[in-house]
Amino acid sequence: MIKVSEQQTAINVVEKPIYLDYSATTPMDERVVTEMLKYMGPETSFGNPASRSHSFGWAAEAAVEAARKHVADLVGANPKEIIFTSGATESDNLAIKGAAHFNKKRGKHIITCKTEHKAVLDSCRQLEREGYEVTYLDPLENGLLDLKVLEDAIREDTTVVSIMHVNNEIGVIQDIEAIGNLCRERKIIFHVDAAQSAGKVEMNLNELPVDLMSFSAHKIYGPKGIGALYVQRKPRVRLEAQMHGGGHERGMRSGTLATHQIVGMGEAFRIAKAEMVAENKRLLILRNKLYDGVKDMEEVYVNGDINQRIAGNINISFNYVEGESLLMALKELAISSGSACTSASLEPSYVLRALGRNDELAHSSIRFTMGRYTTEEEIDRTVAHVRTAVEKLRELSPLWDMYKDGIDLASIEWAAH
Amino acid sequence: MAYSEKVLDHYENPRNVGSFENNENVGTGMVGAPACGDVMKLQIKVSDEGIIEDAVFKTYGCGSAIASSSLLTEWVKGKTLDEAQAIKNTHIAEELALPPVKIHCSVLAEDAINAAIADYREKH
Numbered sequence: 276m277i278k279v280s281e282q283q284t285a286i287n288v289v290e291k292p293i294y295l296d297y298s299a300t301t302p303m304d305e306r307v308v309t310e311m312l313k314y315m316g317p318e319t320s321f322g323n324p325a326s327r328s329h330s331f332g333w334a335a336e337a338a339v340e341a342a343r344k345h346v347a348d349l350v351g352a353n354p355k356e357i358i359f360t361s362g363a364t365e366s367d368n369l370a371i372k373g374a375a376h377f378n379k380k381r382g383k384h385i386i387t388c389k390t391e392h393k394a395v396l397d398s399c400r401q402l403e404r405e406g407y408e409v410t411y412l413d414p415l416e417n418g419l420l421d422l423k424v425l426e427d428a429i430r431e432d433t434t435v436v437s438i439m440h441v442n443n444e445i446g447v448i449q450d451i452e453a454i455g456n457l458c459r460e461r462k463i464i465f466h467v468d469a470a471q472s473a474g475k476v477e478m479n480l481n482e483l484p485v486d487l488m489s490f491s492a493h494k495i496y497g498p499k500g501i502g503a504l505y506v507q508r509k510p511r512v513r514l515e516a517q518m519h520g521g522g523h524e525r526g527m528r529s530g531t532l533a534t535h536q537i538v539g540m541g542e543a544f545r546i547a548k549a550e551m552v553a554e555n556k557r558l559l560i561l562r563n564k565l566y567d568g569v570k571d572m573e574e575v576y577v578n579g580d581i582n583q584r585i586a587g588n589i590n591i592s593f594n595y596v597e598g599e600s601l602l603m604a605l606k607e608l609a610i611s612s613g614s615a616c617t618s619a620s621l622e623p624s625y626v627l628r629a630l631g632r633n634d635e636l637a638h639s640s641i642r643f644t645m646g647r648y649t650t651e652e653e654i655d656r657t658v659a660h661v662r663t664a665v666e667k668l669r670e671l672s673p674l675w676d677m678y679k680d681g682i683d684l685a686s687i688e689w690a691a692h
Numbered sequence: 693m694a695y696s697e698k699v700l701d702h703y704e705n706p707r708n709v710g711s712f713e714n715n716e717n718v719g720t721g722m723v724g725a726p727a728c729g730d731v732m733k734l735q736i737k738v739s740d741e742g743i744i745e746d747a748v749f750k751t752y753g754c755g756s757a758i759a760s761s762s763l764l765t766e767w768v769k770g771k772t773l774d775e776a777q778a779i780k781n782t783h784i785a786e787e788l789a790l791p792p793v794k795i796h797c798s799v800l801a802e803d804a805i806n807a808a809i810a811d812y813r814e815k816h
Contacts, residue, residue, distance in 0.1 A: 595752060596752070597729050597730070597752055597753050597754055597757075598729075599729075599754040599755065600703070600753065600754050600755050600757075600758060603695070603703060603754075603755040623729065633727075634726060634727035634728075634729075635726040635727065638726070638727075638729040670709065671706060671709055671750055671751060671752075671758060672731075672750060672751070672752040673722065673731055673732070673733035673750040673751065673752055674726060674731055674752045675752075676711065676750060684726055689724070689725030689726065689727065689731075690723065690724070690725060
């Protein structure tokens with residue numbers, strides 16, 4: 276009888292697709308796994324970092340503090356400004372709701388952008404239910420925020436502005452320094468969701484006018500279930516805690532610290548700092564290779580600014596081909612689509628729609644995100660697969676025929692269903 | 693999401709893909725909207741005796757939409773217009789084992805054959 280692990284390996288060898296969904300999550304780096312194992316079994320430093328009465332606790336506390344320093348070092352923060360959470364979603368919730376609640380006497384107006392992650396948008400929605408007002412800004416066509424639009428939206432009672440650093444779907448990088456300066460002049464708290472930028476974009480929080488910043492470990496080869504929130508100390512930013520208990524993390528986030536997860540995050544951030552420059556260089560070559568391989572096809576559009584974006588992301592719409600069927604045709608690839616034919620609402624990507632992309636293009640979009648283990652050979656195969664699949668589906672597409680016949684699709688009265 | 697084997701089969705090997713020259717023996721139905729992520733074009737070629745001799749389709753949409761239209765072209769061949777009109781979306785959904793979120797694909801297929809038949813009847 277074959278052992279389960281062997282069976283699994285056999286399956287993986289035959290069917291394992293090319294993984295190009297690094298913005299969804301990443302595998303853990305082997306070095307991260309090795310570090311984490313030192314804080315799990317009975318022969319390890321498995322103690323509770325809050326235990327002050329024995330060496331198990333001391334060792335765990337030392338490991339947590341070392342990890343905190345690694346996290347802080349990557350982003351130019353002081354370790355005391357790093358609060359561990361369960362992930363970027365919790366960090367976003369704590370930052371936005373915590374800051375809005377703490378400052379509610381000053382005002383109840385929040386500003387964010389329509390292309391933010393759901394963790395930010397839904398935290399804002401919750402505040403609306405509590406009586407706050409939220410302004411959802413439209414980005415420019417390239418996905419970037421127009422500072423003038425933000426400036427015009429700021430009111431006397433605005434207390435929090437939340438803008439992501441790098442967008443998860445289109446990979447564009449916002450100018451958080453300029454946005455932060457706008458906020459700081461007006462004493463508005465500025466929160467940045469950096470789940471997709473930490474380890475990919477250089478930053479120095481020591482100098483950046485950012486008050487709160489959310490991080491995730493699993494987006495950069497760390498474990499899932501752990502993240503952090505940067506809470507600036509000078510000037511001090513205060514939050515109302517969402518989780519109450521033993522007063523851990525300076526009272527901002529109670530709950531026993533997950534030593535092995537934190538150690539994993541620390542190691543992931545340490546590696547990211549050491550390897551980011553070389554990795555970005557390599558990823559840019561791969562991304563350009565992928566895009567160069569398909570851009571000569573007709574009706575291919577890049578979503579989001581092509582220059583101001585992270586190296587590992589390219590989001591492309593293949594017009595007249597529906598995204599979900601393209602995913603089906605590309606079963607050799609692990610990718611994601613902005614089409615949401617699976618959802619009952621049939622609503623395509625809200626991010627692409629916010630850019631003003633028409634519905635067809637939003638439905639036709641594919642996000643390719645590359646990472647540490649992506650190889651050039653995989654990109655070559657990807658290009659070949661994509662070209663074949665798009666050609667096959669266009670042969671099947673009545674819209675492609677109409678385009679070829681010179682019919683303007685917008686001139687047709689479609690029956691929405 | 694997981695697709696049924698029949699959906700995969702029709703998706704991988706779609707039957708009767710193509711277009712007919714639009715003449716008086718041909719009925720064309722185009723339903724759906726690009727904004728919704730689904731457009732089906734179904735064409736039938738009808739004999740003087742009122743039998744559907746041939747059917748072709750082109751579909752922009754998800755795998756289930758492609759499979760629904762592919763299956764439908766197989767089913768309507770050899771049927772009278774009334775028989776073809778009796779095909780309901782539930783038959784298609786059942787045959788392809790469509791999950792609830794994909795039922796609209798079978799509805800669209802039913803709309804497509806009805807539109808094609810209506811187009812043919814209008815010409816006669």
